[in-house]
Amino acid sequence: MKNYSKQREAIITVLRDMKTHPTANAVYEKVREIIPNISLGTVYRNLAALRESGDILAISIGDGFDHFDGDKKPHIHLHCRECKEITDLYMTEDPAGEFATSQGFVPDTSVYIVSGICKDCISKQENQI
Amino acid sequence: MKNYSKQREAIITVLRDMKTHPTANAVYEKVREIIPNISLGTVYRNLAALRESGDILAISIGDGFDHFDGDKKPHIHLHCRECKEITDLYMTEDPAGEFATSQGFVPDTSVYIVSGICKDCISKQENQI
DNA sequence: AATAAAAACAGTAATGATTACTGATTTTGA
DNA sequence: TCAAAATCAGTAATCATTACTGTTTTTATT
Numbered sequence: 001m002k003n004y005s006k007q008r009e010a011i012i013t014v015l016r017d018m019k020t021h022p023t024a025n026a027v028y029e030k031v032r033e034i035i036p037n038i039s040l041g042t043v044y045r046n047l048a049a050l051r052e053s054g055d056i057l058a059i060s061i062g063d064g065f066d067h068f069d070g071d072k073k074p075h076i077h078l079h080c081r082e083c084k085e086i087t088d089l090y091m092t093e094d095p096a097g098e099f100a101t102s103q104g105f106v107p108d109t110s111v112y113i114v115s116g117i118c119k120d121c122i123s124k125q126e127n128q129i
Numbered sequence: 130m131k132n133y134s135k136q137r138e139a140i141i142t143v144l145r146d147m148k149t150h151p152t153a154n155a156v157y158e159k160v161r162e163i164i165p166n167i168s169l170g171t172v173y174r175n176l177a178a179l180r181e182s183g184d185i186l187a188i189s190i191g192d193g194f195d196h197f198d199g200d201k202k203p204h205i206h207l208h209c210r211e212c213k214e215i216t217d218l219y220m221t222e223d224p225a226g227e228f229a230t231s232q233g234f235v236p237d238t239s240v241y242i243v244s245g246i247c248k249d250c251i252s253k254q255e256n257q258i
Numbered sequence: 259a260a261t262a263a264a265a266a267c268a269g270t271a272a273t274g275a276t277t278a279c280t281g282a283t284t285t286t287g288a
Numbered sequence: 289t290c291a292a293a294a295t296c297a298g299t300a301a302t303c304a305t306t307a308c309t310g311t312t313t314t315t316a317t318t
Contacts, residue, residue: 004285005295024275039297044276046295051191054210054244060189062180064305065275076225078234081183089232095224096205100243103218105207107245114229115183116236133314134266153304168268173305175266193276194304 008046010034015056015070021077021086023065054108061086061113072109080118087118137175139163144185144199150206150215152194183237190215190242201238209247216247 014030015022022030028043047068050056057069061079067086069077074094078087097107117125143159144151151159157172176197179185186198190208196215198206203223207216226236246254 002286002294006284007296037297039299041277041298042296048191048277052210058189058191060187060195062177062187066189076229078229078232081181081237089229089234091225091228096220096241096243099220100205100207100218100245103207104248104251105209105218105243105245106251107243108210109244111240111242111244112225113240114225114234114236115238115240116229116234119233122233122235131265131315135313136267166268168270170269170306171267177306 003049007031007035007038007042008050010038011043011046012050012055012070015068018070019088021059021067021069023067025065027068057109057111059086059111059113061115074110074112076112076114078118079113079115080121081115082117082121085118132178136160136164136167136171137179139167140172140175141179141184141199144197147199148217150188150196150198152196154194156197186238186240188215188240188242190244203239203241205241205243207247208242208244209250210244211246211250214247 010031011027014027014034018027018030020026024044024047025040027047028038028040031038031043047056047058047066051058051068057072059067059069059077061067061084063084071088074091074097076089076091078089079085080087094107094110096112097110100107139160140156143156143163147156147159149155153173153176154169156176157167157169160167160172176185176187176195180187180197186201188196188198188206190196190213192213200217203220203226205218205220207218208214209216223236223239225241226239229236
């Protein structure tokens, strides 16, 4: 087999357990709790490889960092333009993936990002009137 | 009114007309045909502002560049891991946006990226057997 | 159409997230 | 057990993007 190292194993574990959408640096900080002398370059290299192979997702919301996600169950990333939070919203199916399949494309990962204003920020705006 | 300049106008026009998913630099090259002495910084500044305001989309596929898209009609970006092409697949509705709405989120833009292997690359693989 | 404040610009310098490099270590497959 | 292949830690380099500065354009008001 190829592609094994305890560093990669730890990175995957950390990503599967984190419910946030950490940056490469946040993953690095977390993995150091398991492997204290892991290198930041190793984290970047493995995140890039895992993304390329479709084992993890990467999402971009315009804050200058890539955010990573170890959860491949179909879900939407609700990105609030106000508070900048990313919240997960789970779907029972993957509509885009299924539509892609029907067109002859063979999908393996789907990234959904819906930007707008979240429930909480709408309440706050209404209270200000 | 605010936010007007002929540079921004030209950037929007170029993005609406391009059917590809250009990088900031590709937008810059194209806009220079209209405004030869426009600055690359101006292109970046406007692309960031237009993205922030939800007037254009940005998509990230892991090649180190942000790609921009002036088309807000609901569509999926089919990203082939083999040939790296991004193809548009139009939907009649925006399933994730509608689902988000039903949960109290107020959406304004949706980005869909489905990664996998495109029709053409599958044919090529089959021919190789 | 004159004017002043605000916004945006061109051009350039700086930043910093990410990638590349090198010699050491780990993993793999026989 | 051993050698080739892969990965690593640590560090240096890259380069897409952002910030800065003095100038020009736009806006809003008279």
